[in-house]
Amino acid sequence: MTTRIPVAVYAEDPVLRTGTTHQLRPRPEVEVLGADEAHRAVVSLVVVDAVDEPTTRLLRRLRRSSATRTGVVVSRFDHDSLQITVDCGVSAVVRRAEADQDRLVTTILALAKGEAVLPGDLVGRLLDHVGRLQRSVLDPDAPTLATLTPREADMLRLVAEGFDTSEIATKTSFSERTVKNVLHEVNTRLNLRNRAHAVGYAMRHGLI
Template sequence: MTRVPLALYAQDPILEAGVRCQLRSRPEIELLDPGEEERAEVVLVVVDRLDDETELLLRRLQRSATARVGLMTGYLEENVLRTTVECGVAAVIRRSEANQDRLVSVITALARGEGVLPGDLLGRLLDQVGRLQRKVLDPRGLTLSTLTVREADMLRLVAEGLDTAQIAVKTSYSERTVKNVLHEVITRFNLRNRAHAVGYLMRHGLI
């Protein structure tokens, strides 16, 4: 079994001792000592509340650490969602839900590149993303995928095997416009050709 090297940052010694006690016996986790943080694959920040000091720590970790960051907090207040998104936090867990198995599950999920949010926080995030799409992106013809609606439509037609002329007919644009749009996407994502573009964007869920 490959153990996950974990760096722990706690708001006070009691919180740190509690988490270390929970994780010390688990073979999935390698608890790192102070000074070994650069080896961490996962960083867990443990606080009672998300205050200014914690936000500064999260921003420092975002700038300097290659590890994925999780936050365990006693209270999920209104600013938690905004701050965690801005600071690149990949998992949030309530302290009241953080038994030993749950902690290990969150840490190993982070090590696999996954994200973890409580259900109510995920619901708020999806609501905010939906409002962003409707109020900001839709009026400008943009999507969250970083592709415009026009770009996504044309690439889907490429994926269906249509050539430039057929795409122009389907979309009511000139062939020159189709070529320019597809060339722009290929250049922006540093891809080789249309086939590479379709494969890359489908693998990453962008079309």
């Protein structure tokens, strides 16, 4: 390869950034950019433990302000993270446990070619997500992922798994009163009869 791919590395702490940069610098396919050169990046790698609010702000900024193609290297990745990364135009997701040197370089090469990279178990979830987006376009009044907050969805998942109020409170670190209030708010807002109705509604519409 005659042209090295300019890559900007973003990480939530210096140790992560140094570790990722150390893996990439020896490879002839890649040019690791300094912070003052990030505007030249063809590919941006965002290395984090989870897709939290600061990461979401960074992903949105990258989408708005540059033509770079973005990949996320992440430890924990859940349903909400998938929605955020899709909405932010992320083209690749790699789990940190699998992010050795060859995997990172392969991902960078794929991104530079305009390809997408996802772990196999996320492909089905992505297709489901896209299907829900398509249905929401066809029926704007249909329930969407935004119908429930992450906390409401988490509590409904626990209800679906058979946990009672006290067990849900323990697992979520909220008081029993808060759990009851959150679930009551869901029922009231969506005109549902009870918890079982709420779980059935959420599952039927792909919200949990």
